Amino acid sequence: MRAPIVDRRTLQEALEIVSIRTTPKLAGELRLPGSFVFVRGDAAAFFDAPMAVLHASPEQGTVTFAYAVLGPKTQRLSRCGEHLWLRGPYWNGITGHRHIEGVRGEACLVVAGGTAQSLAPNVVRSLLRHGNRVTVVLGRPGALFCNPFLPADSQSLDVVKMHFPDDLASLGRLMRQLAPSLLFCGGGELLRGMVSSLASTLSAPPALAWANGYRMCCGEGVCGACLSANQGQPVRRCKALFDA
Template identity: 30%
Template sequence: MDVNTEVNTICLAVDIKGTKTKKIEDIEIGEYILVKGPFWNGVLGLKHILNAKDGKSVVIARGIGMAPMMPVIKKLCANGNKVTIILDKGNYKDVFIKKLLGLYDVEIIECSTLIEGEITEELKELISKLIKENHINLIHCSGADILIYRILQYIGDDVTYSCSNNAKMCCGEGSCGACLLSYEGDKIRRMCKLQVDPKYVFERRRLI
């Protein structure tokens, strides 16, 4: 979520679910943990974020996706954009990034985004209104693949789009095959390294 190079700290969020994340939860203050990385490809459509300047941008995030959206917001604000953030806390009790969001001059709208695999009418109306009333230079989505895909379907090619890269990564070099994505029958891409427009990633994919 955030990095402070002056004091050498990294701020991140971990969703405690399985045996591995529960082990992380058991770590006490002062204990050491081995961190593997860095992985450099956490966002798809990166060029769209870099090119979004002095305009109006929209960031949509749900659940744990609120964490990886922070570097995107930081960059968009640094580029002189006015940023509207649509937040869905998902299964969490609170929006756990409120303190970090307070560091930026952004508009925050809380909204339910996804129900039974489909984006809500509330979100559709909100997106349509923002596009109609503003010249939106970017919509960024940080959440599950199904949310990313449904929003992509809804906006089509009307607005430039970027999203979080949810591919599983292991070696970070494209050698192990953990991140492989195949589409259009025979095309294989290594998602830990490939930068691509999101619309090409989600074509003909089966999303659960």
């Protein structure tokens, strides 16, 4: 669908946050953990790029996402005028859905950084709806842009800022203090590796969920860009849901 741009902000390090007008129905469907869409800056379908949903408002009929201007796809997005093209909804942006949806009344830890922190707000809202106590660690280096999109009126939410890898010891102490039942990592492979390593040292390691970082192109499992193997079987990861 062709969607009008209602707001565009450029942050540090060539990071852009864009809000578009869409239908209330689509915006409501994009409030689930792991929600993402494919967007492009012009009518050429082969320039679709997957974007995690940072915020979706059925009331306002808007969807917001963030991206770093790096390659040709995001450069086209940055240069587009008053409209862009949108395809969705999709929900395979995370691994470990059942852990996020299944935890109730527990301490949960969300560690996020980079552009994958876009996934954190929907995950946090889901955890809070289920009566959990949530601590969010936003990690530098890089812009910390998701904080304004986290729930602002919850007494069960704490937000901490750290700088990685310098503050890994502080993160380890926080993990031992919280003893979380669930740990979600919204970041790249390096951050996920550091967080998983710390979690494995806890006396009761938490259930893990994380941002999916595999390459996607069509979103329908047809082109094979997301193809990988799971126990010897080929899996098209843009269509299949995996538990941690």
